[in-house]
Amino acid sequence: MAPRAPSAIPGCRGTRGLPLLRAAVIGVVAVAAAAGLAGCGLGAQSNPQALSSKDVPYGLLAPASSPRTSVPGFVVAQVTIYLEGANEHLVPVHRQVAWPASLAAILNELVDGPTGRESSRGLVSPASSVGPLGVGPVKRGVVAVDLPVSFENLGGADQIVAAAQIVFTVTTFFGARGVLFFVGGQAAQVPNGNGSLTHGPSTRKDYSALAG
Numbered sequence: 001m002a003p004r005a006p007s008a009i010p011g012c013r014g015t016r017g018l019p020l021l022r023a024a025v026i027g028v029v030a031v032a033a034a035a036g037l038a039g040c041g042l043g044a045q046s047n048p049q050a051l052s053s054k055d056v057p058y059g060l061l062a063p064a065s066s067p068r069t070s071v072p073g074f075v076v077a078q079v080t081i082y083l084e085g086a087n088e089h090l091v092p093v094h095r096q097v098a099w100p101a102s103l104a105a106i107l108n109e110l111v112d113g114p115t116g117r118e119s120s121r122g123l124v125s126p127a128s129s130v131g132p133l134g135v136g137p138v139k140r141g142v143v144a145v146d147l148p149v150s151f152e153n154l155g156g157a158d159q160i161v162a163a164a165q166i167v168f169t170v171t172t173f174f175g176a177r178g179v180l181f182f183v184g185g186q187a188a189q190v191p192n193g194n195g196s197l198t199h200g201p202s203t204r205k206d207y208s209a210l211a212g
Contacts, residue, residue, distance in 0.1 A: 077101040081110045082168040083123040084161050089212045090168055091123055103143065103173045107133045110169050126158040127165040134182075135170075141177035142201045143170050149184040156195065163190045164207035171204055178203045 076096040085091035095109040113128035127133075134146030145166055154162060167179045178201030181190045189197040192206040204211070 075099040079106045079109065080169070080172045081106065082165045083114055083118060083125045084165065085121075085123055085212065088157065088161055088210060090161075090164060090207075090210050091212050092168075093118060093123070103138070103170065103176070104135050106169060106173065107135055107145075107166070110165060125165065126154055127162040129158075130154065130162065133166070138173065138175045141175060142180050143173070143176050143178070144180045144182060145170065146182040146185060147188070151183055156191065160191045160193065160195060160207075161210065163202060164193065164210045167202050167207060168204060168211075 075098070077099045079095050079097055079101050080092050081095055082090040082092055093114075095106075097105040097109065110125070111128055111131070111133060113125045114123045130151045131148040133148075136144035136146075151159065151162065163181065166181075170176050170179050180201045181188050187199070189199055190202060192198050192202065193209045198206065
């Protein structure tokens with residue numbers, strides 16, 4: 001969940017007209033603010049410290065997932081998953097997940113498959129038929145995705161589209177550029193866009209023919 005901003009201090013509505021109390025009020029505000037930050041786990045630091053991009057929650061650096069409030073008190077991020085449209089081409093669709101979005105949450109949306117409205121548009125999702133997807137962290141731009149063994153039961157064309165869906169969806173996540181596939185926990189070869197098996201990592205370029 002996103003850290004909540006420190007609450008305003010009750011009763012502190014400015015010091016206009018109270019010059020003798022100005023220094024005291026400023027001191028109280030400074031102490032209260034420091035206590036609020038400590039309570040949030042930030043701690044007091046004398047100098048700014050740079051964060052590694054891998055430590056930044058999903059979307060803080062990516063413009064497509066700016067937080068928004070859909071209902072009072074619930075902040076969401078808009079993310080993108082890929083479904084199959086006409087001629088086996090991938091179609092991006094949007095979902096909303098709790099802020100800050102995780103890669104696991106994004107893939108869960110892919111597993112859930114098309115909505116009723118999307119199905120009425122003719123969109124389908126071979127990747128959704130294989131079941132839950134395991135996902136690791138982003139390491140040097142590569143994400144490990146563990147497919148259920150049911151992936152092997154998909155037909156050739158559906159395997160290609162399913163792999164492409166996962167690659168395109170994963171690479172919407174900040175810092176992710178490729179996918180290393182596993183099946184049932186074992187390193188696996190998956191078909192690229194022309195049907196050739198590859199150990200990966202698989203990238204969008206491997207499925208460029210399916211891009212909408």
